[in-house]
Amino acid sequence: MTKRTDTLAAGRPAIPARRRRRGNGVLEAALVLPVLLSLSMGMVEFGQFFYMKHTIQAASRDAARTAILSSVTHAQAQAAATSTMNAAGVSDTTKYSVTFVNASGGATIADVGTAAKGTSIKVTVSSTAGQISVRPLGVITANRPIVGITTMIKE
Numbered sequence: 001m002t003k004r005t006d007t008l009a010a011g012r013p014a015i016p017a018r019r020r021r022r023g024n025g026v027l028e029a030a031l032v033l034p035v036l037l038s039l040s041m042g043m044v045e046f047g048q049f050f051y052m053k054h055t056i057q058a059a060s061r062d063a064a065r066t067a068i069l070s071s072v073t074h075a076q077a078q079a080a081a082t083s084t085m086n087a088a089g090v091s092d093t094t095k096y097s098v099t100f101v102n103a104s105g106g107a108t109i110a111d112v113g114t115a116a117k118g119t120s121i122k123v124t125v126s127s128t129a130g131q132i133s134v135r136p137l138g139v140i141t142a143n144r145p146i147v148g149i150t151t152m153i154k155e
Helices: 024-067 074-087
Strands: 097-102 120-128 145-153
Touching: 024 074, 024 097, 024 120, 024 145, 074 097, 074 120
Parallel strands: none
Antiparallel strands: 097 120, 120 145
16 A cells, blocks of 8 residues: 655645644634724723713712702712712812702802702713723723713702
8 A cells, every 4th residue: 555645746745734724723813803802992991981971970960969958068969979979989079070050040059058949950060081981992082071961950
């Protein structure tokens, strides 16, 4: 029994099929890995953005719910928003702003404790994505505003 060896036209032995496909796995990984990493980091970035959007909206709602009470001070209403932001891991109060405005007239309310019963109090909590959000790819721009607005009537 003789063993047959395939040869190429130049007289060199042919490379077995198994040996020719050796680097395909590395090549495929090199092509697919950047795409998968980009998708993963994009999901992290957008997930964090929407989490912070929800947190800012919750902070404005909590501040408004506190501000409409008849026996509350301005500091207590401000502390309600700060408490919500702290619970989400944003403890630096310079990274966001909280404003109280008379929704009917548009005037800023300096002290919600002195606002008359029936006054519409609009609470706005605002920041930017660059200040409070994780941006591994920079898909969401750093100056993208994140705003939460809640309006309630003073009791």
